[in-house]
Amino acid sequence: MSNTSENPKPSSSSAKMTLKTSDNELFEVEEAVAMKFCTVKQYFEDEKDSDVAARGSTTVIPLPNVHSAVLATLISYGKKLPQSNAVADNHEEEETKKKERKKYEQGLLKNLMPGELLDLISAANYLDFKEGLEFFNQALADHIQNKSVEYVRKFFGIKNDYEPHEEEKYREEYAWAFEGVDED
Amino acid sequence: MSALRLIGRKNNFRELRSLGVSPFTIELRVRMEEESYGSSERSSTSSEESAPYSTDNSSHATNPMNSEEEEEEEESSSSDDYPSKRRKHGPIVEEEDRISTLPDSILLTILSSLCTKDAVRTGVLSKRWAYLWTFVPSLRFTDYYLRHAADYASFVDNVLLLHRASKLTNFSVEVEYNPELKPRVDLWVRFATTAKVDQLSLLLSSCFYKLPQHLYANEFVSELDFRACEIKPNGLVRWSSLKRLCLWNVALPKDVLNQVLLGSPRLEFLELRSCDKFNRLDIVSESLKKLVMDSYCEDGLELEIVAPKIESLEIIGEFYGMKKCQIKNASALVEVRLDFEITMEYEEEEQEEDHYKNCENVVRELFESLHQVKKLIVGRWCLKVLSIMSVKHLSCPVLNCKCLTMKTSMEKWNLPGIASLLQSSPYVETLVIDIIFSNHDSEFLDRIYDEVNHWKSKEVYFKSLLQCLKTVKIFGFGERFHTKDVFILVVEFLLKNAKVLEKMVITEPWVMQNGIHNMQLKFLQVSQKLLSFPRSSPHAVVMFPF
Secondary structure, three states, rough: OOOOOOEEEEEOOOOEEEEEOOOOOOOEEEEEHHHHOHHHHHHHHHHHHHOOOOOOOOEOOOOOOOOOHHHHHHHHHHOOOOOOOOOOOHHHHHHHHHHHHHHHHHHHHHHHOOOEEEEHHHHHHHHHOHHHHHHHHHHHHHHHOOHHHHHHHHHHOOOOOOOOHHHHHHHHHHHHOOOOOOOO | HHHHHHHHHHHHHHHHOOOOOOOOOHHHHHHHOOOHOOOOOOOOOOOOOOOOOOOOOOOOOOOOOOOOOOOOOOOOOOOOOOEEOOOOOOEOOOOOHHHHHOHHHHHHHHHOOOHHHHHHHHHHHHHHHHHHHHHHOOOOOOOOOOHHHHHHHHHHHHHHHOOOOOOOOOOEEEEOOOOHHHHHHHHHHHHHHHOOOOEEEEEEOOOEEEEEEHHOOOOOOOEEEEEEEEOOOOOOOOOOOOOOEEEEEOEEEOOOOHHHOOOOOOOOEEEEEEEEEEOOEEEOOOOOOEEEEEEOOOOOOOEEEEOOOOEEEEEEEEOOOOOEEEOOOOOOEEEEEEEEEEEEOOHHHHHHHHHHHHHHHHHHHHHHHHHOOOOEEHHHHHHHHHHHHOOOOOOOOOOOOEEEEEEEEEOOOHHHHHHHHHHOOOOOOOOEEEEEEOOOOOOHHHOOOOHHHHHHHHHHHHHHOOOOOEEEEEEEOOOOHHHHHHHHHHHHHHHHHHHOEEEEEOOOOHHHHHOOHHHHHHHHHHHHHHHHHOOOOOOOEOOOOO
């Protein structure tokens, strides 16, 4: 999977960067997409500043906290986002892209297990990938919206460490919040 | 911690570069890295070899705080293997509680997306979650479980008492209001403004709530949504950070809107939905970028918009007896949506005539002031007026638009309007036809016009049209099959005359996905016919993506 990266040209939009995951996979990513990961952006900019002479060499950016499967998903989500440098004067293309993105998002969330979702959230947080974090956080919120406490506990494997009387007290105090909820 | 580790690695890279390592042999560099770290936990550099998969994934890289570099290669490269098990016939069950290990900041962001009712419930999940929700910077009381409004209000009060975040990003309340609740709602507003809320939404119903005076001077709020509220400032309005304002069913007498606009120098988005009490609305703003006017039910509205920076305009809904709608200095306007209707009650034919004359004037003036807009959406009713105008031999003003969308039911009486619009848009490059359902009556038109040959007779004038048309998209065909004759006519015409047409896409007809076999067959026949029409553009492609 490791492929050679081109020498990043200073003003080219097709400049690529290489990211290395915790399980040693190398991902070649377009600069525009990689820059959405602010951690990567920071690293890249620091690199640029500190070694101007060695412009010719390519940097492999290590991401020891991100697994390849997770990074693959985040990269493909990043690609589907509207690019900041793209010229968007054709409204039709914008509309089609929006529709494609919606479809992609739906497909992505359909088969997502809670563990995977958490991985994506964690990784997006580590990479400082704002849009990804927002999207996956919202997906998680949508999952637990209006669901019963038991459902959420089961779904995420949360262990209930309350004494029964403590839990009872809480439920009584906020009785309103417990009404009209989807039972599993 | 992870940041430090990163820096450590950077130093190594620098060393490598100073050694003049070739940039093209990545495998070599990676191997050198390994040697420099002295650890040999990575058995391979390529992804083909995978370490044996292990179910114990506790140090998997979810938490940056405790992942180690020298960790065992625990996961296979297959992306499907995850520690959570899924019972075949049961709900999803997680084996371990990883969500609780996420840092507070992430959990709070997740809780922010929930309505407060759900957020409060999370407190009982486990002790770690106990009072996490009290720090959520977003409060949404938008659940409509209103057995008693008083109970609901008590719930809100209780939550506000326990709430601990010092800054609120969002405070939304949706409640059925009655005047007895006033002191409590006042307190809620006070609570929100003290917490320097960014977005405040009061969506009330059934009675009007008078906004407290202190709200009119607020330098933090950037978005306000009010429904069924009474805006009556005693002094100046000072909303210096306000960017978005949505008013729904709000009375705006005389100069109130003026005061609001004057006091909101940064306002970019304004939506007025079913507001009333003004006969004449002058919208004057230097900063406004987008305006949405949705419906007005009192008689005889005169609307004038002076917003030199405005880029997007939507006029939608029903306007009873609207007399005028003008935009002065629309040089920055890029996209406009005219999906509205002027309604009127009349008994005699003469009154009907007058009504339509008025409509024609409004539409014509509107189009004149929008002639340079690049993207235009013309709704069903405007198209109808254009049809009437065309039949009376009144022309539509010339438009410079490049992307034109028409909402039409593809019925006979739409044709003159479609023809007229195409005739007035010589520069259009993209044409979108959105076929919609309409049970609108066309009695008036039927009386003054009843030949489809009208279209054919005009065809000779169409030779010079469609010089720039490159793309045509048609949505929604197939739901109502009896309109296919008109549809075929239009498509035939487009194919024949659009000389630089590149593609025509006829998308997602409902009948193909859900229709009965018989219908689908008929539709395919129509498709065949369309494909057989002669095209004047040698490169034109007709696509049916379904």
